[in-house]
Amino acid sequence: MDRLGCVYLVGAGPGDPGLMTLKGRELLSLCDVVVYDHLASERFLDWVPENCRKIYVGKQAGHHSMKQEEINGILVELALSGRTVVRLKGGDPFVFGRGGEEVLALEKHGIPYETVPGVTSAVAVPESAGIPVTHRAVSRSFHVITGHTQAGTECLPPDFGVYGTLPGTLVFLMGLGQLPKIVQQLIDSGKSSDTPAAVIENGTLPGERVIRAPLAQISSRVREAGLGTPAVIVVGDTAAYEMKYRTEGPLAGKRVGITGTEQFAGKLAAALSEQGAQVSWLINMKVEDHIDEAPMQTAYRNLSDYTWLVFTSANGVRLFFQGLFKDGRDYRCLGHVKFAVIGDGTGRELSGYGFNADYMPDTYCAKALADGLVQVAGPGDRLLIARSGGGSPVLTQTLLDAGIRFDDIVLYEVSGRQASSFRPEQEMRLDYITFASASGVRAFFDCMDKAGTGDTANKALGPAGSLKDIRLVCIGAVTAHELERQGYRADITAGQYHIEGLVQAIIKDSFV
Numbered sequence: 033m034d035r036l037g038c039v040y041l042v043g044a045g046p047g048d049p050g051l052m053t054l055k056g057r058e059l060l061s062l063c064d065v066v067v068y069d070h071l072a073s074e075r076f077l078d079w080v081p082e083n084c085r086k087i088y089v090g091k092q093a094g095h096h097s098m099k100q101e102e103i104n105g106i107l108v109e110l111a112l113s114g115r116t117v118v119r120l121k122g123g124d125p126f127v128f129g130r131g132g133e134e135v136l137a138l139e140k141h142g143i144p145y146e147t148v149p150g151v152t153s154a155v156a157v158p159e160s161a162g163i164p165v166t167h168r169a170v171s172r173s174f175h176v177i178t179g180h181t182q183a184g185t186e187c188l189p190p191d192f193g194v195y196g197t198l199p200g201t202l203v204f205l206m207g208l209g210q211l212p213k214i215v216q217q218l219i220d221s222g223k224s225s226d227t228p229a230a231v232i233e234n235g236t237l238p239g240e241r242v243i244r245a246p247l248a249q250i251s252s253r254v255r256e257a258g259l260g261t262p263a264v265i266v267v268g269d270t271a272a273y274e275m276k277y278r279t280e281g282p283l284a285g286k287r288v289g290i291t292g293t294e295q296f297a298g299k300l301a302a303a304l305s306e307q308g309a310q311v312s313w314l315i316n317m318k319v320e321d322h323i324d325e326a327p328m329q330t331a332y333r334n335l336s337d338y339t340w341l342v343f344t345s346a347n348g349v350r351l352f353f354q355g356l357f358k359d360g361r362d363y364r365c366l367g368h369v370k371f372a373v374i375g376d377g378t379g380r381e382l383s384g385y386g387f388n389a390d391y392m393p394d395t396y397c398a399k400a401l402a403d404g405l406v407q408v409a410g411p412g413d414r415l416l417i418a419r420s421g422g423g424s425p426v427l428t429q430t431l432l433d434a435g436i437r438f439d440d441i442v443l444y445e446v447s448g449r450q451a452s453s454f455r456p457e458q459e460m461r462l463d464y465i466t467f468a469s470a471s472g473v474r475a476f477f478d479c480m481d482k483a484g485t486g487d488t489a490n491k492a493l494g495p496a497g498s499l500k501d502i503r504l505v506c507i508g509a510v511t512a513h514e515l516e517r518q519g520y521r522a523d524i525t526a527g528q529y530h531i532e533g534l535v536q537a538i539i540k541d542s543f544v
């Protein structure tokens with residue numbers, strides 16, 4: 033028989049991809065197959081090799097999750113066929129992760145395995161809200177308890193009453209659905225009804241929300257706020273702490289809704305919270321590349337025919353090179369090419385690959401780029417424009433009119449949907465909404481349209497579904513222009529194409 037594959041049970045941490053271990057990340061980068069549950073972040077899947085098989089074994093919407101025995105069976109089968117498998121689990125594999133059952137199944141078949149610890153949400157999620165699970169002289173122990181058992185969601189674990197008598201910090205996982213019962217049992221068994229309590233939703237993620245209240249009131253407060261899963265419940269004196277460095281900050285008390293990819297939103301949320309703002313992630317943008325599609329493949333093969341490469345976004349630059357390297361090509365096939373970029377953000381991305389732009393217009397827009405290209409290129413040139421689908425037709429029309437040859441190829445598509453951490457029913461009033469791309473603007477209004485007037489998504493954005501009291505913030509002119517097309521005027525246009533520029537523009541505005 034062939035060599036047996038090894039199965040690595042890897043903890044992914046509580047959500048923020050930065051909180052995964054280096055060892056876990058390295059294993060992800062070299063496995064043949066990754067078997068995963070519902071993950072807090074999709075970025076983990078970006079770290080696996082191109083040809084890695086991805087097997088989802090989590091809950092399907094409206095369906096039960098796959099039976100544990102089936103998952104065990106999949107792991108065993110993959111290992112028997114010689115695959116290196118990463119079994120990726122949220123938090124730590126052995127904290128309510130059923131990792132032990134998978135280990136037993138592997139042992140039964142003599143399959144080699146290794147467990148790789150993860151940062152457990154039981155500690156990291158409270159910490160992210162500034163709650164230490166132990167604190168000198170306040171809490172000398174902490175207890176991690178499941179809020180539901182195999183017997184069904186109606187059932188709390190047996191002997192639950194004992195927890196009410198413990199002096200340390202109580203941390204409940206999987207308990208949100210049972211919160212009223214948990215509270216009742218704790219109080220019945222001796223916990224004081226004014227014991228500090230906290231519930232943290234989406235801990236360590238851009239959409240993190242925290243509700244604190246005395247034990248007797250925590251359920252109703254959580255219900256009012258519309259908190260959802262995943263959530264950790266903390267009960268005990270340390271739940272009153274908020275050990276977070278918070279400059280009261282120029283944006284204290286401001287609520288900012290943000291749009292963008294997970295990576296961008298994560299960084300922007302961190303930068304805004306540092307200034308004191310409360311941040312909600314509204315729209316999750318996804319970039320899907322087309323580097324394997326025939327048009328891009330042909331373009332790569334025929335690179336020697338092109339004299340100019342034209343980029344209209346940093347994403348375009350990044351994906352172009354990703355596709356270039358993928359088939360074993362290297363920089364030498366670009367030695368003869370000149371580069372044009374739409375603005376400094378795109379230019380900076382290009383420099384990261386070792387190329388300086390030969391042309392960049394003074395103003396960041398498709399028309400300026402097109403006019404400039406007409407000046408610098410001639411009839412002997414052939415341009416490759418590799419950009420997102422639905423890019424501005426002004427660019428291509430101007431080149432056509434000037435008789436310059438080009439190929440306009442879809443390198444990627446951008447789409448957006450309501451971020452899962454955004455709960456419209458909360459009817460939260462926002463002070464600002466930020467947009468970092470024209471496609472982000474389109475996705476936002478698409479979601480608004482789908483929600484319909486007077487519907488929850490609109491209510492969340494202001495009374496009677498209006499955006500009129502919300503200041504709309506755009507990263508630059510192109511984004512602002514798209515907003516105009518949707519019938520709205522940008523209140524702020526940052527003009528600097530990076531996160532710090534957006535944040536500073538909001539701070540400046542908030543002083544007015």
Ligand code: SAH
Nearest residue numbers: 047123124127152153205206234235262263
């Ligand atoms: N093995 C995991 C726990 C699995 S049980 C670990 O060590 O973290 C799943 C429960 O973990 C959820 O019901 C929730 O209570 C908690 N949880 C996981 N990630 C969370 C997050 N980012 N925010 C809040 N709760 C989280």
